[in-house]
Amino acid sequence: MDPKATAGLQDDLRLRISPALMTDPTAAPILKANHLLGIEGLSPGEVTALLDLAETYAALNRAPDKKAAVLKGRTLINLFFEASTRTQSSFELAGKRLGADVLNMSVRTSSVTKGETLIDTAATLNAMRPDMLVVRHHDSGAAELLSRKLDCSVVNAGDGAHEHPTQALLDALTIRRRRGGFHNLTVAICGDVLHSRVARSNIRLLSMMGAEVRLVAPRTLLPVDAERFGVGIFTDMREGLKGADIVMMLRLQLERMAGAFVPSTREYFRFYGLDREKLGWAKPAALVMHPGPMNRGVEIASDVADDPDVSLISEQVEMGVAIRMAVLDALARGRA
Amino acid sequence: MTKRLFFRDARLVDPASGLDVKGALLVEHGRIADLGPNLSAPEDAEIVDCRGLVLAPGLVDGRVFTGEPGSEHRETLASASEAAAAGGVTTIVTMPVTDPVIDAPSLVDFLRRRAAATAKVRVAPAAALTKGLAGETMTEIGLLKEAGAVAFTDGDRTVGNARVMRRALAYAATFGALVVGHAEDPDLTDGAAMTEGEFATRLGLPAAPALAEAIIVERDIRLVELTGARYHFGQISTRASLDAIAAAKRRGLPVTCGVSAHHLMLNELDVGPYYPFRKVKPPLRSEDDRAAMVEGVASDVIDVIVSSHEPQGADTKRQPFAAAAFGTVGLETLLPAALALYHEGHAPLAHVLKTLTAAPARIFGLDAGRLAKGAPADLTLIDVDAPFVLDERTLHSRARNTAFDGRKFQGRAKMTFVGGERVF
Numbered sequence: 206m207d208p209k210a211t212a213g214l215q216d217d218l219r220l221r222i223s224p225a226l227m228t229d230p231t232a233a234p235i236l237k238a239n240h241l242l243g244i245e246g247l248s249p250g251e252v253t254a255l256l257d258l259a260e261t262y263a264a265l266n267r268a269p270d271k272k273a274a275v276l277k278g279r280t281l282i283n284l285f286f287e288a289s290t291r292t293q294s295s296f297e298l299a300g301k302r303l304g305a306d307v308l309n310m311s312v313r314t315s316s317v318t319k320g321e322t323l324i325d326t327a328a329t330l331n332a333m334r335p336d337m338l339v340v341r342h343h344d345s346g347a348a349e350l351l352s353r354k355l356d357c358s359v360v361n362a363g364d365g366a367h368e369h370p371t372q373a374l375l376d377a378l379t380i381r382r383r384r385g386g387f388h389n390l391t392v393a394i395c396g397d398v399l400h401s402r403v404a405r406s407n408i409r410l411l412s413m414m415g416a417e418v419r420l421v422a423p424r425t426l427l428p429v430d431a432e433r434f435g436v437g438i439f440t441d442m443r444e445g446l447k448g449a450d451i452v453m454m455l456r457l458q459l460e461r462m463a464g465a466f467v468p469s470t471r472e473y474f475r476f477y478g479l480d481r482e483k484l485g486w487a488k489p490a491a492l493v494m495h496p497g498p499m500n501r502g503v504e505i506a507s508d509v510a511d512d513p514d515v516s517l518i519s520e521q522v523e524m525g526v527a528i529r530m531a532v533l534d535a536l537a538r539g540r541a
Numbered sequence: 542m543t544k545r546l547f548f549r550d551a552r553l554v555d556p557a558s559g560l561d562v563k564g565a566l567l568v569e570h571g572r573i574a575d576l577g578p579n580l581s582a583p584e585d586a587e588i589v590d591c592r593g594l595v596l597a598p599g600l601v602d603g604r605v606f607t608g609e610p611g612s613e614h615r616e617t618l619a620s621a622s623e624a625a626a627a628g629g630v631t632t633i634v635t636m637p638v639t640d641p642v643i644d645a646p647s648l649v650d651f652l653r654r655r656a657a658a659t660a661k662v663r664v665a666p667a668a669a670l671t672k673g674l675a676g677e678t679m680t681e682i683g684l685l686k687e688a689g690a691v692a693f694t695d696g697d698r699t700v701g702n703a704r705v706m707r708r709a710l711a712y713a714a715t716f717g718a719l720v721v722g723h724a725e726d727p728d729l730t731d732g733a734a735m736t737e738g739e740f741a742t743r744l745g746l747p748a749a750p751a752l753a754e755a756i757i758v759e760r761d762i763r764l765v766e767l768t769g770a771r772y773h774f775g776q777i778s779t780r781a782s783l784d785a786i787a788a789a790k791r792r793g794l795p796v797t798c799g800v801s802a803h804h805l806m807l808n809e810l811d812v813g814p815y816y817p818f819r820k821v822k823p824p825l826r827s828e829d830d831r832a833a834m835v836e837g838v839a840s841d842v843i844d845v846i847v848s849s850h851e852p853q854g855a856d857t858k859r860q861p862f863a864a865a866a867f868g869t870v871g872l873e874t875l876l877p878a879a880l881a882l883y884h885e886g887h888a889p890l891a892h893v894l895k896t897l898t899a900a901p902a903r904i905f906g907l908d909a910g911r912l913a914k915g916a917p918a919d920l921t922l923i924d925v926d927a928p929f930v931l932d933e934r935t936l937h938s939r940a941r942n943t944a945f946d947g948r949k950f951q952g953r954a955k956m957t958f959v960g961g962e963r964v965f
Contacts, residue, residue, distance in 0.1 A: 424711040424768065440715040465678065465708060472681040 235535035240352045240359040243368035244409040252414060256378050259524070259531035263378070266302070266527055275534050276305035279336040283309045284326075285362070286342040291497055291522065292362050292371075296339045299529035305337070323347060327354040337536060340364075345402075358536040366400050372496055373406035375528040377414065379521050380451060383492060387414040393445050393487070395421040396455030396477060396504050399428050399466070403496045404455055408434050421445030423477065425466045442477055446486040453494045454479050457504050470503045480506040484515065492517050545569050546918070546961055547582040551591035555598065555912035556895030566596060568918040571960035576912055591922055594955060597894050598910045599631025599662075599919030601901040602875060603721075603799055604775050604847035606696065606868065608939075609655065611640025616852035616939045618652075621872065622660035624850070624938035626965035628873040629921035629954025632663040632909050633850075634901070637674070638696035644669035644680045646688040653689050661964040662957075663919070665907055667692040670709050670720060676700040676727075679709040683716050691905045694721035694775065697822045697851075697867070699757055701727040706761065710770035719905065721775045724757035724782065725749075725823055734863045735824040736809050744815065746863055751826055755781035762789045765796055773904055774798035776849055778823045780833035787842045797904050798842070800834045801849040802871055802878035803944050807831070811944075817858050817865035819944045821849070838896060839888045845901045846893075848875040852940030869944035873936055877950035880925060884951050890925065918961035925952045 235254045238246065265271055281300040285293050293309060300307040312326065323342070327350075330338065337358045340348050345365030352359040363369040377387070384390055392411050398404045398420050411418050412435055419437040420427060432438050439445030446452060457473060467473045474480075484491065493509055493516045501507045510516055546568040553576055554561050564578035567586065582588060602625065608615035618635075625633050635652065637643035643652060649666055656664035668690035672678050682693055693713055699722070700706040713720050733749030735741050741748035758774060762785060765772045776799050777783060789796045803821060808831045812819050819825060837843035851868025858865050871878075876897065883893045902910030909919055933946040957965035 423715040425708050425715070467712070468672075468679050468681040472684050476683050 234538050236539060239536065239539055240361075241370055241532055241536065242348050242352060242359065242361045244370050244373050244406045244413070245368065247410075247413075249413055252374070252377065252410065255374060255528070255531050255535060256381060258534060259374070259378050259527045262530040263524060263527035266523070271302050272304065273302060274304045276300065276303040276336075276537055279305045279537060280334070281305045281307045281337045281339065281533065282330060282333075282335045283307065284312065284330070284338055284340045285310070286312050286340075286347070287363070289341055289363070291525070292341065295522070295525045296360075296362060296529050298526050299533055302526070303530055303533055305533070308335075323350060324354055327351050331355045331357075337533060358539070360532060360536065363402055366402050366405070368406045369402040370406050371525070371529055371532055372403050373410040374532070375521060375525040376407055376453070376494060376496075377410055378524045378528055379494065379517050382520075382524075383517065384450065387411060387416040390416040390451065391419065391449045392416050392451040392453055393419045393421050393449040394453045394455065395442065395445065395479065397426045397457050397466075398422050398431065398455065399426045400458060401455050407453065408436055412436065419445050419449065421477070423467060442483055443486050446483060449487040449491055451492055451494060452479060452484065452487050454504050456496065456498065457500055459500075474503055478502070478504055478506060479509055481509060484509055491515070494518065494521060497522070544961070545574075545583055545586040546589060546958075547586035548589045548591050548596055548920070549582060550593055551596035551922075552593060553912060554595050554891055554894060556891045557598075557899035557911040558913065559891070560912065561891055563593070566912065566920070568958075568961040571918055571962070573912060573914055573916050573918050575914060589956070595890070595923040595925055596912075597921050597923055598898040598912055598916075599921050599957065599959065600629050600876060600897045601632040601634070601905070601907060601910050602630045602848050602850065602872060603634045603845050603901040603905060604636065604801070604849045605633040605872065606636045606638055606849075606851040608852060609639065610651070614939075615854050617659070618656050618664060619659040619661075620937070620939040621850070621852075622662045622664070624870070624872040624936065625662045626957045626959070627937045627954070628848075629876045629923060629957050629965075630662060630848075630872055631919035631921065631957060631959045631964075632665055632902075632907060633872070634665045634667055634691060634905055636694065636696040637667055637669040638698075642669050642674050643667075643690075644672050644674075646681065646684045649685055649688040649690050662959050663909070665691045665905060667694050667721060669693070670695050670713075671700060671705065674698050676702060676705060678705070679712050682713050682718050686716055686718050691907065692719040692721045692773070695723065697723050699723050699725050699727050703760060703764070707764050707768060710764050710768040710772070714768050714770040717771065719771045719773060721773045722757070722761050723775055724754045724761065724777065726753040726756045729753035729756070733824070734820060735812055736826050738809065738827065740809050740812070744812070749824075751779045751830065752781060754779050754823055755785055758782040758785045762786070762794065762796060765789070765794050769795070771795045772797075776801045776804065776823070776847060777843070778804045778826050778834065779830045783833050783837045783842055790842065797844040799845040799847045800838065800843045801847055802875050803849070803869055804831065805834050805838070805846065806878050806881065807944060812862070815862040817860060817862050818869060818942050818946070820862060820865050820867055821851075821869055821944065822867035835882060835887050838882060839892070844896065844904060846875065846879045846896045847901075848872050850938075852938055853942045854940060858942045868942065870936065870938045870940055870942055872938065874931060874943065874945050874950070876921075876923065877929075877931075877953050878945070880952035881950070883925070918958060920958040921954050922956040923952065924955050927951070927953055929953060
């Protein structure tokens with residue numbers, strides 16, 4: 206990258222750090238709701254405000270002193286029913302940088318009494334009087350259920366195949382920083398859309414912000430009636446990537462590879478794995494994203510994933526912390 | 542170097558274009574160079590005098606079981622191709638029911654090389670739809686198609702699990718691949734030797750209701766509607782199936798179907814005194830169902846006629862009826878049996894030939910089945926009227942388990958050419 210352009214970008218960011226935004230708990234509210242359960246229900250204005258706020262935190266995170274006091278005295282509980290190193294640590298870091306007390310809880314569920322246990326867990330947690338609860342659960346709708354049972358703000362960190370709003374927001378932030386906006390932008394989301402909450406949140410967010418969204422997958426991994434989302438549907442990757450500015454790869458879960466949805470990993474890679482040749486079908490300056498963790502040689506080739514000129518994967522992780530700080534900040538304001 | 546062949550005094554019948562004229566046809570470089578009524582022979586061409594007989598595109602048989610690999614004592618690609626050539630068949634679509642099952646790209650490659658080295662006619666391999674024909678997980682349809690598989694089928698087995706079938710169809714649709722289904726509910730037909738009814742009861746044979754076929758036909762039509770897959774019923778045998786497919790076609794679904802020559806000519810009574818060579822899969826049906834198959838061909842609901850050639854040895858066929866294997870050989874009786882529809886006035890000659898040439902070529906996506914400039918010179922010279930009595934000892938197939946031994950036929954192939962080379 207042109208060093209002068211980089212310098213200019215950083216100058217620009219420094220100007221956009223607004224101490225008032227970061228420290229004033231009575232600043233204008235950003236979110237109407239007390240919870241962030243999904244992209245559905247957010248307005249373009251709310252998304253833009255969250256991204257703007259996250260920009261300031263992205264800049265803060267690059268400064269030597271990364272601490273802010275927005276959540277001083279508040280308690281944040283990370284409740285993860287599914288293992289997730291990167292999302293959990295991202296939320297933990299976000300909370301700590303904003304000055305909150307962060308408690309991580311990893312829960313192993315008994316499958317028999319799942320629903321009951323979740324509500325019991327909610328009651329127990331509620332008694333501890335947290336200010337915010339970040340929850341990941343393997344069942345769609347779990348975050349919504351908790352939000353009705355708890356007095357605190359609930360952030361959905363992924364529920365079943367429903368939504369993963371902070372992932373979509375961090376993807377949007379990454380895209381906006383590179384491309385300036387979403388209009389006239391074509392984003393191809395490729396892979397296991399059927400089981401992906403990341404895809405659902407991204408479809409909602411990117412469509413709402415004006416991007417053209419396409420889904421590229423074998424029919425076994427495309428949800429029925431996916432076209433009702435207002436997106437283009439492609440089963441041929443060459444067609445689907447033609448003219449794409451952003452190629453967003455999805456993780457193929459190991460248990461999906463055993464033959465029920467696709468016959469083998471080698472066949473999947475042959476037709477849907479992003480390698481140099483397939484990337485060549487997209488626009489010349491197309492960028493590659495992946496929510497992680499990657500299956501190298503299944504949905505993405507290493508030389509593409511590791512190429513800093515095209516891969517935004519590390520930047521996505523960086524923006525993840527910034528966006529989660531923005532979300533926690535925004536929710537705290539509503540509770541001030 | 543280049544041998545030119547000139548077919549003179551032929552009745553050229555090309556069902557694809559509707560051509561039916563007296564004329565001649567010139568072959569160059571293994572392809573049809575020219576054809577028509579006013580064609581004169583080039584000086585250096587070798588002349589084939591057709592003596593007014595029908596010169597038609599070589600037949601395409603969409604359903605052939607061989608024993609290679611794994612059961613070469615029953616049939617090899619070479620021996621099947623001898624039988625095909627003798628029956629006027631120039632392309633066979635082989636079923637993947639072999640040992641090993643054709644469910645990996647390397648096996649498709651093996652079959653194609655083996656066919657190129659040993660077979661007299663063209664071999665278009667179908668690959669398995671599910672791994673090991675087990676009906677549980679789909680095969681590598683994309684890679685198999687790239688390797689040259691023309692269709693995906695579990696042969697004479699039905700995928701009993703509707704969820705597996707749904708996903709296999711959806712996955713096949715991704716690649717525009719053709720799925721060939723076999724319609725017999727596996728639970729209803731488990732252990733059955735013939736069609737349930739009075740005759741089976743009198744014989745005391747284990748039997749399954751004929752509706753076991755329509756149940757799967759209707760299920761798979763619904764799944765086609767859901768998934769958009771191209772679907773061909775390899776062979777149907779009942780009126781209920783025919784009605785369901787006719788309705789699906791009227792709704793514009795991408796569904797086609799075939800019928801075997803023996804289901805056009807024989808009914809359940811032909812099982813006679815426990816005659817194991819007439820134990821076939823699906824089993825022979827009632828006379829009403831047989832008549833429905835003839836009507837189905839005439840009305841174009843049934844697209845193709847196939848031999849469903851299934852060689853069996855004495856080890857598997859010379860058994861008590863219930864214990865005997867299913868199947869009849871059929872490559873050499875496909876054309877004579879189909880011509881019976883013409884002789885009995887059910888369908889015009891060109892229509893019968895279409896079900897054996899242009900229609901299967903279109904369904905399986907083969908460059909075959911037509912008389913046209915530039916098309917491969919796969920040709921069959923047919924004496925439409927020649928009467929004969931089938932004698933199993935004259936069959937070219939390595940297996941002799943024909944359901945038609947002693948049957949009187951009218952019409953047969955006189956010469957067969959593949960790529961301009963005479964193979965029979």
